[in-house]
Amino acid sequence: MTKTFKISEAVVRRLPVYLQVLGDLHKRDIQTVSSQELGNKLDLNPAQIRKDLAYFGEFGRKGIGYDVSYLIEKIRQILKLDQPLSVGLVGAGNLGRALCNYNTYLKDNMKITAVFDAHAPIVGTKINSLTVLPMDSLIEKVKELNIRIGIITVPAFEAQNVADRFVAAGVEGILNFAPVILRVPEHVRIHYADFTRDLLSLAYYLEKEGETENEPVVD
């Protein structure tokens, strides 16, 4: 293990899932949880759970487990959910508009603060409280609003150009919904959103009704 001071991408991707499970426990007034119990919920072995959480220091106490509230707070800090985060979006089509509607549900301080589109008839239209801005205002707005993450919801053939513009404007992370792999410099983080994954895992359960009825409870 050379990753003593780094948290790997896979672990970071599991953190929102931990946060969700812990949030559910918190809502049910459960105050402590063992790595074994977390492991059962996530079907990871307890050693894996302890290893994942050990990246962030020594939370767990032998025989008692993890303090749920403390772990939530700590993961929120690690994911930087304890500070405002401004997100910009390019592509005010159906998907872009849909994502803006999620603004209300975006956890914590994360908000889509500006929407851009390259197509003149769409520029100036409203999405909730946001007015769609022209692409040539992107760099200026990214600075002004301190936008650090860019969301791409344009068609595949336009996505690389949008990524280049976001990079030039100085965003640090990109969430790409276009079904295409994008080239970005090393210092910019890119994630790919893919709802088809949810559909694929759902398909597994079809034609398995006999089995699923007896399936071990994992929630």
Place this chain on the structure above:
Amino acid sequence: MTKTFKISEAVVRRLPVYLQVLGDLHKRDIQTVSSQELGNKLDLNPAQIRKDLAYFGEFGRKGIGYDVSYLIEKIRQILKLDQPLSVGLVGAGNLGRALCNYNTYLKDNMKITAVFDAHAPIVGTKINSLTVLPMDSLIEKVKELNIRIGIITVPAFEAQNVADRFVAAGVEGILNFAPVILRVPEHVRIHYADFTRDLLSLAYYLEKEGETENEPVVD
């Protein structure tokens, strides 16, 4: 372990990710992969990988590893991607329309074959080749088209009603995009889509530019 013949939800949710990683290897003409290499890519320990894949029989060969093509084929079978799967969608708003646009990219045989909406002005409009149908045709169309999965993209306050309609029509699985927990009978599988998770894990990488430059490569 009482799960000898069952595959847990968490493992099923990891299968599309395995499939993605294996697909990348296949594209790069890599024919075998060890549990150690897969573990590095997914930051799971090799024992976890072997345990996950052991659910499906003995694929790996000591000292050689897993045959990439064979594993892809096997996981595709397990996820039932080797047979046509008809998906229905209720809620022809921005998100519903956006998801229909993904139809082209939906892997394999999985397709959205019908779209429904409760609002009269939207019924009869077109989304690509699909005509939006009224809710009172749901039961009939689900049977006719053999729709087995329902996608919900209506506002939160309408979602439970739509879920009830899907259940009454006989779907076996529901993918819910509305930000609300739904009640469905035991025999219906429900998954919650949440793009905010992708955003949350992306936020981790902000203000970490110094670190991410040296981060171990995990693709």
